[in-house]
Amino acid sequence: MDNLLSTREACGLSLLNMGQKEKDIVVLDADLSGSTQTKKFGEKFPDRFFNVGCAEQNLIGTAAGLAIGGKIAFAATFAMFLMRGWEQIRNTVAHDNLNVKLLGSHSGLTNSKDGGSHQCLEDIALMRCLPNMSILNPVDAIEAEKIVINEVYRKGPSYIRMNRLSTPAVNTDDYNFEFGKAVEIREGDDMTIIATGTMVSEAVKASQMLKKEDINARVLNVHTIKPIDKSSIIKSARETGHIITIEEHNIYGGLGSAVAEIIVEDYPVPMKIMGVNDRFGESGDYNYLINKFGLNDVEILKNAKKLIGDRK
């Protein structure tokens, strides 16, 4: 798979393009516009760009006010620091169902060198429990661009999870993004690997390895974690009988929890939740951290064989 732009770069460019088209788009940042890539929009449309300084609570509140004033407000900072404004997100943005789009960059472990304080492994959980909130986690630059376009025209609050690093291309240019619909990246009927964001490409690699061992693993890309594609998940449980979820997030409260909540109620099958095992991150190379925390194709393979072996 070719490496593409990072999802944050793709989002930044998409915002820039959409800014030309839709004059109601405004963008806010909290002193990280170079990193989040909103700077490009700011340079082109200075009147519609508001840098609030490093003040995340005010970032959220000001975006909410702009949305009330009829604007489509994109508010960006590191995923971790958006969470600093969680209570503002809850009580103003989500509660009033405002048209605010939260852009959380450097999510997961991708802010690898900065260490645990700047990495974010809790955001999906924190956003998932908010009524009205949608959660989007683009798998690659192509999807990221389309998600921004989708969110310009879809009313209501959302959290868009972006990464720092260039991401392997999973989709092709003709890819048609459908909000709320999981994408079957690979067919298979022995098990389903349900992945999101950076972990989708690991899931694809794992499925190729499993194929050699005569295990046909379906791979689902869940780009919309909320509202989640319940029917695709139930269908996969029914048709493949085993589920592994993997995400660059704490094992608690994220994609794995969302999937488990569905299958436990509607179609219980053996399942393994893969993610960061309830710990904080640390400084290091991204690949070092991913491997250390067991978020790679080899670990998926191990878990897949165990899951199927256990039950056979």
Next chain:
Amino acid sequence: MRKMIRELKDKATVIRRHIIKMVHCAGSGHPGGSLSCTDILVVLYFHVMKHDPQKKDSHRDRFILSKGHAAPALYATLAECGYFPISNLESLRKNGGYLQGHPDSSIPGVEVSSGSLGQGFSVANGIALASRLDENPSRVFVLLGDGECDEGQVWEAAMLSAHYKLDNLVAIVDRNGLQIDGQTEQIMCLEPFSKKWESFGWHVIEIDGNNIEEIIEAFKETENIIGKPCVIIAHTFKGKGVSFMEGKCSFHGKAPTDEEMIKALEELK
């Protein structure tokens, strides 16, 4: 002028009576901080602001109650304006009731839900920025509590309004000197309060916030300030209008008993 002031004062009394009855009927709520800001709300809604309860016009002036716990005062004012029937005031805090304990945007006339302190101020900034982008002449008024000014977000927002020279925004601080746990100066010292605002780049007006004439004058002054936001520091009495509630922390978040209500209504005539 004199007649108008008389009418506004009478309106304030009517609203204070509603507040006492609402909070009594609800069995909980915040009478103290509602009574302290009543005169400010009356001047805004019946004299200063351009608004039409029948029509949500995009050019309307906006009011945000950042100190959301004064919801009874806001609801009573909105009802008196005609945003919803006065009979709905009885539903405050009731099961399945029309009026939530803190301002809720589902209620006609409430621009944004509030109650978690500091947040309404940022929202007001955002609305003011949107109006400016749209060359919309409407103004935004945001009412803060003095205890609320302990919140860091208030000062984040204060910096932003000054940075963006939001002269279409007016903040009013209900400086009643009391917060839930005691006197503001003992809990977390705010003074020198007006100097803080000045140093943040604001035009500061200090008034007796329970004096209708002074409130009118202050809002008039704000119309002439260009290139910076205005804050009106309104010195008020918590529980204003009811002798046994005035200046009492205990009535920050406590409903009057049957007897207290009767006594309060006798005073508010």
